[in-house]
Amino acid sequence: MSNTKIKSAIISVFNKDGLGPIVKELSNQGVTIYSTGGTQSFIEELGIKVLRVEDLTSYPSILGGRVKTLHPKVFGGILNRKDNAKDQEQLKEFDIPSFDLVMVDLYPFEETVAAGGTHEEIIEKIDIGGISLIRAAAKNYKDVMLVSTTKQYADFLSILTDQKGEITVEQRKAYAKDAFNVSSHYDTHIFNYFNQDDEAVFKQSITESQVLRYGENPHQKGIFYGGLDSVFDKLHGKELSYNNLLDVDAAVNLMEDFKNENPTFAILKHNNACGLATRSTIEEAYAAALAGDPVSAFGGILIANTKIDAKTATLINDLFCEVVIAPTYDEEAIEILKSKKNRVILVQKPFEFPKKQFRTILNGVLEQDRDLITDQIENFETVTKVGTTDQQNKDLAFANKLVKHTKSNTIVLAKDGQLLASGTGQTSRVDALNQAIHKAKSFNFDLNGAVMASDAFFPFPDCVEIADNEGIKTVIQPGGSIKDELSIKYCDEHQMAMVFTGNRHFKH
Numbered sequence: 301m302s303n304t305k306i307k308s309a310i311i312s313v314f315n316k317d318g319l320g321p322i323v324k325e326l327s328n329q330g331v332t333i334y335s336t337g338g339t340q341s342f343i344e345e346l347g348i349k350v351l352r353v354e355d356l357t358s359y360p361s362i363l364g365g366r367v368k369t370l371h372p373k374v375f376g377g378i379l380n381r382k383d384n385a386k387d388q389e390q391l392k393e394f395d396i397p398s399f400d401l402v403m404v405d406l407y408p409f410e411e412t413v414a415a416g417g418t419h420e421e422i423i424e425k426i427d428i429g430g431i432s433l434i435r436a437a438a439k440n441y442k443d444v445m446l447v448s449t450t451k452q453y454a455d456f457l458s459i460l461t462d463q464k465g466e467i468t469v470e471q472r473k474a475y476a477k478d479a480f481n482v483s484s485h486y487d488t489h490i491f492n493y494f495n496q497d498d499e500a501v502f503k504q505s506i507t508e509s510q511v512l513r514y515g516e517n518p519h520q521k522g523i524f525y526g527g528l529d530s531v532f533d534k535l536h537g538k539e540l541s542y543n544n545l546l547d548v549d550a551a552v553n554l555m556e557d558f559k560n561e562n563p564t565f566a567i568l569k570h571n572n573a574c575g576l577a578t579r580s581t582i583e584e585a586y587a588a589a590l591a592g593d594p595v596s597a598f599g600g601i602l603i604a605n606t607k608i609d610a611k612t613a614t615l616i617n618d619l620f621c622e623v624v625i626a627p628t629y630d631e632e633a634i635e636i637l638k639s640k641k642n643r644v645i646l647v648q649k650p651f652e653f654p655k656k657q658f659r660t661i662l663n664g665v666l667e668q669d670r671d672l673i674t675d676q677i678e679n680f681e682t683v684t685k686v687g688t689t690d691q692q693n694k695d696l697a698f699a700n701k702l703v704k705h706t707k708s709n710t711i712v713l714a715k716d717g718q719l720l721a722s723g724t725g726q727t728s729r730v731d732a733l734n735q736a737i738h739k740a741k742s743f744n745f746d747l748n749g750a751v752m753a754s755d756a757f758f759p760f761p762d763c764v765e766i767a768d769n770e771g772i773k774t775v776i777q778p779g780g781s782i783k784d785e786l787s788i789k790y791c792d793e794h795q796m797a798m799v800f801t802g803n804r805h806f807k808h
C-alpha cells in the first residue's frame with residue numbers, strides 16, 4: 301500500500317488550541333480545507349483560505365449544531381475507497397470531494413460532567429457528528445489520515461512537515477488505532493453517566509498508562525494505568541516502581557484520615573504503617589513515628605500531613621527511604637532531601653479519591669465502594685461500666701483510624717498519639733495482638749495506659765484478657781459478635797473501658 305499525499309482535509313474541532321500551526325502548514329502545502337462553523341471562523345481569522353461544510357452539503361448547520369457534518373457529501377468523501385472503481389465513479393456522479401485528512405476534537409463530554417453541568421448541558425455535549433467523522437475516517441485508514449485528539453497535534457505536525465504531507469499507511473493505521481481509543485473512551489464516559497444508578501456493569505476506560513520497570517517481582521511485567529500528574533508534583537528521584545505505587549497509595553489513603561489533624565507523620569512498609577505519630581511539630585511527629593519501629597522504617601515510604609521543614613528533612617536524611625510525600629516543603633528541605641539521588645520526593649496536590657475500588661480475582665473483577673467511614677469520637681458507644689477520658693478517646697480515634705488502613709486481621713496499640721506497634725495481616729486476632737505486644741516490647745514501649753484497636757469484633761474474650769495482662773485498659777472495636785457480652789463482662793470485671801464504633805474496617 302502506498303503513501304497518501306494530503307490534498308484535502310475536513311477539520312471540525314471543539315478546542316481550537318494548537319490548531320493554528322497545523323492549518324498554516326496544510327495551507328503552505330496547498331491543501332484544500334473544509335471546515336465547520338467555529339473552526340472555519342478560527343481558520344479564516346488566521347488569514348487562511350477555508351471552504352464551508354455548509355457550501356459542500358448545501359445545508360446550514362441545523363438544530364443548534366446537532367446536525368452539521370452528517371451528510372453523504374461529507375461521509376462519502378471520507379469513506380470512499382481509492383482503489384474501488386465503483387466508489388470513485390459514485391464520487392463523480394454525486395459530485396463528492398474525496399478527503400485525505402480528517403481532524404476532529406470532540407465536544408468535552410467528560411469535562412462537562414466533571415464540572416457539574418446540568419443534565420441538558422451534558423446531553424448537548426454528546427458529540428454525534430464528530431464521533432461519526434472519527435469512526436468513518438478510522439475505518440478507512442487505508443486512504444485517510446485521522447487526527448482525533450489535540451494530544452496528537454505535535455506529532456502530526458512534525459509528520460506533516462518532515463514528510464511534506466506524505467503519510468504512510470503504518471502511520472494512518474496507528475492513528476486509526478488511537479482514534480478507536482478516543483471513541484471508546486468517550487462512549488464509556490457517556491455510558492457511565494447514564495449508569496449512575498449503579499446497574500452492575502463494569503466499564504472503565506483509562507487512556508493514560510506507564511510501563512513500570514517490572515511488577516511485584518523482577519520476572520513479572522508491570523504497567524500502571526492512570527496518570528499521577530493530577531495527584532503529585534514529582535520534585536526528584538527515580539521512577540516509582542510497582543511496589544512503590546502500592547505503598548504510595550496506602551500512604552496517601554492513610555494520611556487522608558489525618559489531613560485535618562495536628563502535624564502527623566507516617567512511615568509505611570509493604571502497605572502497612574510501621575510508624576505513625578501526631579505531635580505539635582512535624583519534626584517531633586517524624587521522630588515519634590520513626591521510634592515506633594526504626595528497623596522496619598529502613599526503605600520505607602514517608603508521608604506528612606503538613607509542610608516538611610529543613611530540620612525534619614535533616615532527620616529524614618539519616619534514614620534510607622524510597623519515597624517522601626508532603627503537601628509542601630521548605631526550599632531548604634527539598635535541597636536536603638534531594639541529596640540522595642534515587643529518593644523520590646512528591647508534593648501531594650489536593651485530590652479526590654475515586655468512590656469505587658476494583659481488583660481482579662479469578663476470571664473477573666471485584667468492585668466495592670471505598671471505605672469512607674472515619675469513626676468520630678462523638679459516635680463512640682461506651683459499653684463498659686468504666687468510661688474513657690478525653691485523652692483516651694483521642695488515642696482510640698487515632699488507633700482506630702490506623703486500623704482501617706492496616707491489613708486484616710489487625711490489632712493496633714497506641715498511646716499519646718503514637719503508634720506503639722501493630723499486628724498486621726494475621727490469620728487470627730490473637731496472633732495479631734501477640735505480634736503487636738511483642739513488637740512494642742522489643743522497642744521498649746511501656747504498654748501501661750496504651751489503647752487497643754481492632755478492625756473487627758472479638759469473637760471471644762481472649763484478646764481483652766491478653767491486653768489486660770499487659771496493662772492495656774482501653775479498647776475500641778466495632779462490636780457485633782454474638783459473644784460481645786463475654787468481652788464486655790471481662791472488661792467490667794477488670795476495670796477496663798470498651799468502646800464500640802459499629803463499623804468494621806476489614807482490609808484484605
Ligand SMILES: NC(=O)c1ncn([C@@H]2O[C@H](COP(=O)(O)O)[C@@H](O)[C@H]2O)c1NC=O
Pocket residue numbers: 312313314315335336337338339340365366367368369370404405406407426427428429430431
Ligand atoms: N452535529 C454534527 O454534525 C457535528 N459535526 C461535527 N461536530 C462537532 O462540532 C465541533 C466543532 O464545531 P465548530 O467548528 O462549529 O466549533 C467538534 O467538536 C465536532 O466534533 C458536530 N457536532 C455534534 O455532534
